[in-house]
Amino acid sequence: MYPSKIDKFILHITRRRKRTFVVATVLASILFISYQFKMYYVMSHQTEKYKIQPKNIVKGTHPAETRFYTPKEGMFTCIKSGESINFNKVNDDYCDCADSSDEPGTSACPDGIFYCSNVSMSLNKKYPKRIPSSKINDGICDCCDGSDEYGVKNLLNIPLVSCPNVC
Ligand SMILES: [Ca+2]
Numbered sequence: 317m318y319p320s321k322i323d324k325f326i327l328h329i330t331r332r333r334k335r336t337f338v339v340a341t342v343l344a345s346i347l348f349i350s351y352q353f354k355m356y357y358v359m360s361h362q363t364e365k366y367k368i369q370p371k372n373i374v375k376g377t378h379p380a381e382t383r384f385y386t387p388k389e390g391m392f393t394c395i396k397s398g399e400s401i402n403f404n405k406v407n408d409d410y411c412d413c414a415d416s417s418d419e420p421g422t423s424a425c426p427d428g429i430f431y432c433s434n435v436s437m438s439l440n441k442k443y444p445k446r447i448p449s450s451k452i453n454d455g456i457c458d459c460c461d462g463s464d465e466y467g468v469k470n471l472l473n474i475p476l477v478s479c480p481n482v483c
């Protein structure tokens with residue numbers, strides 16, 4: 317039995333749908349990959365700006381307190397509470413000091429304060445903007461230089477949130 321004209325028409329439509337689906341999938345993949353490359357480029361470009369900062373500046377510290385964040389025989393002394401901890405516990409995303417001073421760049425301590433990196437000092441003449449540490453890596457750009465959003469990455473190690481430097 318030969319297929320009727322209606323059967324041929326239905327077969328034709330089904331093939332067209334498959335082709336459309338394949339084309340749409342390929343286009344979506346290309347768009348997704350392009351977006352990932354664009355984000356990678358943007359973040360690489362921003363990283364270049366951050367390299368201008370001195371290496372010994374620990375993320376999130378107040379400019380007047382950076383001197384406390386120099387390891388002395390591999391140790392760090394909590395600024396107010398005075399405990400002595402290994403320096404590799406600074407910004408390790410675990411709150412060790414009672415005064416939260418070991419986690420200036422993470423949201424590990426509940427009452428922590430994060431200072432945007434020095435790039436944002438151009439807006440504020442005296443000090444960089446300060447935000448509660450709960451706003452670090454929360455997906456919202458709070459610092460004008462985007463320095464509060466640095467840690468949320470996808471499986472390809474590409475940042476999910478890209479905060480442009482608008483200082
Ligand atoms: Ca810590």
Ligand SMILES: [Ca+2]
Nearest residue numbers: 451454456458
């Ligand atoms: Ca944020």
